[in-house]
Amino acid sequence: MxxxxxxxxxxxxxxxxxxxxxxxxxxxxxxxxxxxxxxxxxxxxxxxxxxxxxxxxxxxxxxxxxxxxxxxxxxxxxxxxxxxxxxxxxxxxxxxxxxxxxxxxxxxxxxxxxxxxxxxxxxxxERVASTFRLDVERILRERLGEGVLIQAGQAISANLADFPPDYLIQAEGRDPVALFLGTSDARVLEALFVQLRAEHEERIPVKIVTLLEREKSISAAVRQQATNRLDALLQFRGDEAAAIGRVIKEVGLGHAIN
Structure with missing residues (x-):
């Protein structure tokens, strides 16, 4: 032994x-x-x-x-x-x-x-990821107000429940936006997988947006895939207002960014 x-x-x-x-x-x-x-x-x-x-x-x-x-x-x-x-x-x-x-x-x-x-x-x-999430949710709710439904951890559909977005956001009469917080390569790859299935299998009208905390939150290879395939790949720290403003535009409320 x-x-x-x-x-x-x-x-x-x-x-x-x-x-x-x-x-x-x-x-x-x-x-x-x-x-x-x-x-x-x-x-x-x-x-x-x-x-x-x-x-x-x-x-x-x-x-x-x-x-x-x-x-x-x-x-x-x-x-x-x-x-x-x-x-x-x-x-x-x-x-x-x-x-x-x-x-x-x-x-x-x-x-x-x-x-x-x-x-x-x-x-x-874990502390950084928690702070990132809290900051994003706070600004989202402040900027969007009560007229927009923001659901944390809500799956886009029953068949996509294995990879729920961090936030599912929907304004009345608009397609929902599935917001993924890109805290790692794996999380961004999940967003890409969900987009592929939503578009080609479930045929659900939804926008898939990934929000990175910082530029180097993910690898260059995954960044390239996300940039080319997702509806938006955004960076939060250093330009928080503009990043959330872009999310709001994807929700379909461009006027709310002012």
Whole structure:
């Protein structure tokens, strides 16, 4: 059993020489699918294990604001638990090992820390997605008023219930607009799938609109497909009023954008 367990943990471990020392890739992954890895380099007082410099910026990009005391405290407590330090200039996490004997245990501790950081990243992404949704719904309801029906999570039809839009919006005498919030490639691909089925199988008159939070919310390949096929692919942050104004125009109430 010990041998099988060692193989399970070590078979996908890769170590290669790089100018700074060693680059190590593990079998573990971050929530976005990227492999967890680290670098090892010799320093005057032993060895230093560090990440690739992208982990902390990813936390910040996904809404981990250290001005928020509770979130700052959570990150600080995690770093203290694993004896990890953040290089404020290079935005890199690192951990020190005094001797070669200490290095394997220190490396495992660093990987454990990065796995825990992955949990923080998931929480940050969920918070960002929740804030995005709340902001969109608030502005929609403010701008459209009570004369337009806005249903959250309402399927376009019974046969399309597996992939409901985030909001189904309908003004009297107008075709409905299915608004998908493009929080990931998968969500935008769902919008494309719904449009295909609505048009060619269900033959339902509906406009499919996807609203991204930011330009880089999805990959370039999925963006190209959505731009060419959906009724509208919009970007929210930085120009919120115009983005919602375009949604309102798709609803058929162009006068409401003023």
């Amino acid at each position: 010990k041998e099988e367990l060692c193989q399970a943990f070590c078979n996908e471990l890769t170590v290669r020489d790089v100018p700074m020392g060693l680059a190590v890739s593990t079998a573990f992954s971050f929530p976005d699918g990227d492999r967890i890895g680290f670098y090892v380099k010799e320093v005057d007082d032993g060895f230093e294990i560090q990440d690739n410099g992208m982990v902390f910026p990813a936390l910040e990009a996904n809404g981990l604001d250290r001005k928020n005391k509770s979130r700052a405290d959570a990150l600080t407590a995690l770093m203290e638990e694993y004896d990890v330090i953040l290089d404020e200039d290079d935005k890199e996490f690192f951990l020190s090992a005094r001797t070669r004997v200490e290095l394997p245990a220190a490396a495992l501790r660093f990987v454990s820390f990065l796995l825990r950081v992955g949990d923080l990243l998931l929480l940050a992404e």
